Amino acid sequence: MTIVVAPDSFGGWKTAGDVADRVAQRLEKAGHEVLRCPMSDGGEGLLDALDRAGVLERMVDVVSVGPHGEARTGPVGWMGGCPIVESSVWLRSSGVVAPWQATSVGLGRILAGLPGQPAVIGLGGSSTVDMGLGMLVGLGGRLWDGSGRPLSPSPDEMHRLAHIELAPGLGRAWTVWSDVSTTVGDGARRFGPQKGVTDLTRLSEGWAHVVAVLTAWRASHGLDPVPLDLPGGGAAGGLGFTLACLGASMVPGAQAVADLVLPVQRQLFAPLGDNYSSPSAG
Numbered sequence: 001m002t003i004v005v006a007p008d009s010f011g012g013w014k015t016a017g018d019v020a021d022r023v024a025q026r027l028e029k030a031g032h033e034v035l036r037c038p039m040s041d042g043g044e045g046l047l048d049a050l051d052r053a054g055v056l057e058r059m060v061d062v063v064s065v066g067p068h069g070e071a072r073t074g075p076v077g078w079m080g081g082c083p084i085v086e087s088s089v090w091l092r093s094s095g096v097v098a099p100w101q102a103t104s105v106g107l108g109r110i111l112a113g114l115p116g117q118p119a120v121i122g123l124g125g126s127s128t129v130d131m132g133l134g135m136l137v138g139l140g141g142r143l144w145d146g147s148g149r150p151l152s153p154s155p156d157e158m159h160r161l162a163h164i165e166l167a168p169g170l171g172r173a174w175t176v177w178s179d180v181s182t183t184v185g186d187g188a189r190r191f192g193p194q195k196g197v198t199d200l201t202r203l204s205e206g207w208a209h210v211v212a213v214l215t216a217w218r219a220s221h222g223l224d225p226v227p228l229d230l231p232g233g234g235a236a237g238g239l240g241f242t243l244a245c246l247g248a249s250m251v252p253g254a255q256a257v258a259d260l261v262l263p264v265q266r267q268l269f270a271p272l273g274d275n276y277s278s279p280s281a282g
Contacts, residue, residue, distance in 0.1 A: 004037055005035070006037040007019040007020055008039055009049075015045050015048040016038030017038040038052045041253045042178055042179045042252075043122060043253065045086075045088075047075055047077045047086045050079070050260065053260070053261040055079055057078045059078070060076055064109045065106040066092075067092075067093065067103060070094055072090060072106060074086075079120075084119075084120045084122065085110055085120065087125070088126060090106035091125070091237075097127075099155065101156060102128045102155070103133070103134030103137075104135040105153060107134075107138065108139045111138070111171075112138060112140060116170070118173045120176075120256075121243065122176075122253060123177065123179060123239055124179030124180065126236040128236065129191075129197060129238065130158065131155070132239040133154075133161070133242075135243075142166070145157075155206060158210050159205070161209065168246060169221075171247045172248070174248040176240060176244070177252070177257070178250055183228065185228055185234070187237070187238055188204040188234070195237070214242060214245045217245070230250060231252070232250045
């Protein structure tokens with residue numbers, strides 16, 4: 001029997017490649033032929049899956065910060081001259097459960113070197129709920145409250161946001177691979193609990209307020225509003241919606257990864273003949 005092992009990552013424990021190897025080793029000991037095919041939905045483990053499939057040209061370690069400002073070093077992949085940024089590298093928890101203080105500044109600092117340059121951003125596996133305000137600051141933006149005072153990008157302050165100082169359109173050449181199709185209107189209540197948020201009403205109201213400010217910010221630059229029902233807008237603590245407000249295009253991450261890995265899969269699975277069904281088909 002030939003068995004295809006195609007897991008996603010087990011967040012916080014093992015990469016998809018590690019899981020595939022562990023499962024495959026036991027199946028091989030039982031006498032089966034095993035084809036390893038680590039996968040990803042665009043969230044945590046994206047770079048590992050692409051690297052194992054052999055579609056990355058290289059990975060380069062860069063330095064930024066984690067969700068609580070701690071120094072962090074992590075990889076950025078390159079494919080066809082295009083950088084692949086896995087947001088979870090900069091947004092995953094380091095053991096501190098403080099969702100009202102966690103921000104996406106670290107991701108913004110990575111993206112700050114990529115305005116106008118084609119790039120892929122994989123969303124998912126975050127411990128943040130800051131609606132991407134930290135990312136805007138990391139990109140060089142400034143946030144102000146209603147009295148004209150500088151505002152922290154932490155979720156604890158998002159209700160006071162009144163104005164964003166940053167040129168829109170920085171992300172027009174970026175493509176976002178989202179690990180969920182959840183909209184921004186549903187994201188706070190759906191994912192807040194798993195990130196340690198207990199006051200979901202406050203978080204939902206904060207997100208709605210930030211959405212209103214982002215919409216007004218785009219309007220002040222003559223840009224149409226981003227649809228509230230945009231699939232993936234609620235991904236990674238609302239980052240999906242804010243990236244769309246910067247002009248980025250949103251696509252389902254699982255399909256995007258399958259489309260890249262599929263040519264490799266076809267070569268691996270050729271011995272299975274007509275009995276093989278592509279993961280992207282179902």
